[in-house]
Amino acid sequence: MAAQESVYNLLPRLEEKPVKPPRYISTFRPSVKLEIGQSKAQWKTMGPAKVAVPSPKDFLKKHSKGPTLPARKKEQESKKLPELSVPRRTDRPVMGLQSKKNFIKANAVAAIKGLPKKPQHIYVDRRQGDKYLLEPSGLVPKYTKKKDYGTTPKYVIQRSEEKRKAKEEYENKVLEHLKKKAMKQLSDEERANLLQGLKKKWEEVYHKFQCLSVEIDTVPKKLNKEKLESQMKQLEHDIAVIEKHKVIYIANDPN
Structure with missing residues (x-):
């Protein structure tokens, strides 16, 4: 290896081209080409040289690819067609059979005498x-x-x-319970007598209350007034209770 700055680098050099080795060719190439040429034609790889152009009359028509009906047999053609309600053109109507009804007049009479149609009831939301x-x-x-x-x-x-029924059962149960506890129900006459006695007692106490002096300056007078007021309140309460309840039970004295 010479240095970078050397006298030998100034001398021109001949380019040496590499020599390629000969190409490999198989000895069986001719026989293989012969076998391939025998097994295929010229148009099998590139397609046919000429293609038939379709005719412009052979275009796709409607229902051409659908199922086709079989041909009609002669036996079906010989069968009679069903009678039609509408007369044919070839039929000749029998003359002379005409209706005497005046349809114009009949329609006018029906329109005059007919009931008018009732309008449908509707509503609008807004x-x-x-x-x-x-x-x-x-x-x-x-x-x-x-x-x-x-x-x-x-x-x-x-x-x-x-x-x-529930109320009757409840009342019966209450009566049985009161009978077991030796309760007594006051009759209407006893209730009226009791109410009359309480009212009479209240009148007596009220009379005593009215007889009090106007000026109450001593302690006995104040006590007497408070006693009469409490008696009147108690009597008023008892009278209200008896008037409110029609059925009253009282407990018997065990002594």
Whole structure:
């Protein structure tokens, strides 16, 4: 290896081209080409040289690819066609059979005597809203036209009967309980006598209260006044209780 600055670098050098080795060729190449040429034609890889152009008359038509009906048999053609309600063009109507009815006059009479159509009841939800039928909307009280309208429902009668029975059972239980405790029920006459006696007693106490002096300056007078007031309040309470309750029970004295 010479240095970078050397005299030998100033001398021109001949370029040495590398020699390529000969290309490899198989000895079986001719036989292989012969076999391939025998097994395929010229147009098998690139397609046919000329293609038949389709005719412009053979375009795709409607229902051309759909199922086709079988050909009609002669037996079906010989069958008679069903009778039609509408007369054919070849048929000749029988002359002379004419109706004497005046259809114009009959229609006019039917229009005059016929009842006019009733307009449908409608409602509008707002000023510029849509129209709706009134009857199926639920705004018409149809329940008033029912057969059982105005009658007491069965469940209300049943519940009232159950309440009445429950009240009777409760009263019977109370009576049995009071009988066990030796309670006595006052009769109407006894209740009236008791009420009359309390009112008479209240009048007596009230009379005594009215007889008190105007000036109450001593302790006995004050005590007497308070006693009369308490008696009057107690009597008023007893009278109110007896007037409020019609059934009154009293306990028997065990002595």
